[in-house]
Amino acid sequence: MSTSPLPGDASNDPTDDQTGRFVVQPNGRVRPLSPHLQVWRWHVTMFASILNRMTGGALSVGAGLVFLWLLALAFGPDAYATFTDWMGSPLGLFVWFGLTVALCLHLAGGVRHLIWDAAVGLSPKTADALSWASIIGGVLIAVAFWALLFASGRIAL
Template identity: 75%
Template sequence: MSTSPLPGDASNDPTEDQTGRFVRQPNGRVRPLSPHLQIWRWHVTMLGSILHRITGGALSGGAVLVVLWLLALAFGPGAYATFTGWMGSPLGLLIWFGLTLCLAYHLAAGVRHLIWDAGEGLTPKSANALATGSIVFGVVVSVAFWAGLFMTGRVSL
């Protein structure tokens, strides 16, 4: 399907466009140029969407860490001590905190999507509120969880 101007409208003729809004494809067809981030205004729902995808990928990496933990458990006390030594280090605790943050946010974003799938919260104001709420929920739950771990002495630096 080729792009064609409206009948009698010479201003929309893509072959005469000098603004750079159209590009000629290798097959010779003239197509409108897709908008880029310079044109779009930033929204919190965009951030929520990007974070949801990133946290999903990070949780896949976290699943690999859980498998490594189970393998260390299966290979005996020496392997398990090595694994817990690495994961109990400050860098390991930072990784676990990050995974907790990813899990809490991904859960909240999943609930947000369930609400949207039900046809609710789709106005810009409510969508922004749900996106902001899911980000805040993820941070608050993660910090509270790890604060509880440190305060009860289950984790220490």
């Protein structure tokens, strides 16, 4: 990890830097490079943020599957039967389960951000606790939903 040069310390002059820790901007100012993932210590709030972005991308794929479902419905009974056969297979159910987990995690992450937007829970310990709660809560809600689906007999393998 790099340290900032001390004022008046000629040995740490950023204009003479040979380590690549500094960059000259187009306006001529010398600025330190931003640290990257190798420098940052991983913590749960970082993981929850990355997970929230990934679930948003997965939900975009899920929106495409819902569009295909509506398209199959519009093309008639044969197309709809083909789609439901594919999506009712074990692989299709696994995809729908994954999308349900993504939806629940994204929803829980959104609730976490609403709490933070109200300026509540911003201390490091509370932010970590909220992040863990959103991750664990999102997974538990998705598993409970699918357990209810299987228990009701609406879905079977």
